[in-house]
Amino acid sequence: MGPVSSLFDFATYALLLGVFHAWADPALFQSGWFVESLLTQTLIIHIIRTGKVPFVQSRASTALVLTSVAIACVGVAMPLTSVGALFGFVPLPAAYWPGLAAIVLTYGLFAYVMKAWYVRRYGLD
Structure with missing residues (x-):
């Protein structure tokens, strides 16, 4: 998952530096970057916790879902x-949020595809 995560960190850098001129x-x-990292790390828990x-096909426990939502809300509100x-x-500017949503959703899809490949190749032990 490391290379996938790094690709989306670079996408976030491109958004922040190229679009929002965060160099200055x-x-x-x-x-x-804090908000993106927190959201993607929280999402990855749900993706890798099951082979489904x-x-x-597989829902997390109520406690995990509520904790994840709470962490995401705190992270988004923190700035x-x-x-x-x-x-x-x-x-963060309002225009940042659609780009962030696209990054997080695409990251989730890529992470799921990588996990599915790994499960097919190596199984779940």
Whole structure:
């Protein structure tokens, strides 16, 4: 999963640096990368926890789903809070969110495809 994750980190860099000119705003870069990393790391838990199709063929426990949603909500809200400001985060522009959604969803698809390949090749031990 490492190379897949790295590809989507680069996509996030391209979005933040190329579209939002975060070269001149390191706090924007840090905030955007934090949110993307947290969301993709939370999503990957659901993808690799089962050999089946997550969310469709296999549902996580209520506790895992609620914890994941809570983590995602806190991560998305963090740049808007005074706690986020302590970490140097700044609010992200509204135009960032559709790009981030595309990155996270595509990452999830790529991660699932890689996992399915691995399961077919090596099994689930």
